[in-house]
């Protein structure tokens with residue numbers, strides 16, 4: 515996607531601080547961290563949002579969730595963390611390339627919304 519910020523981070527044309535990368539996914543530190551540790555995990559394939567997950571592309575979501583514990587551990591998140599996905603405008607999804615926030619490094623607020 516030509517106008518997608520996260521596609522540009524994935525192709526390297528926008529720099530990022532990487533936390534993990536393999537052939538299918540990239541994890542990088544959020545530019546505007548909302549916790550001491552705030553990393554985004556994205557599929558390299560452009561999927562606009564969780565609403566667009568289907569039988570054909572769901573395997574990359576499974577792959578993300580198998581890697582998140584490894585990524586969290588590498589970030590020092592030994593006492594828990596939160597995984598957040600914002601889907602669509604009501605959830606304030608600002609970048610329309612599906613991503614999972616990993617937040618941690620402190621006792622997080624118990625409120626979800």
Ligand code: DGP
Pocket residue numbers: 519528530531542543544545546554599600606607608609610
């Ligand atoms: P969301 O509201 O769920 O769509 O979160 C998008 C996140 O993406 C937000 O926390 C800020 C982050 N972000 C936006 N642009 C950039 C960027 O160019 N680099 C990095 N590292 N993060 C970005």
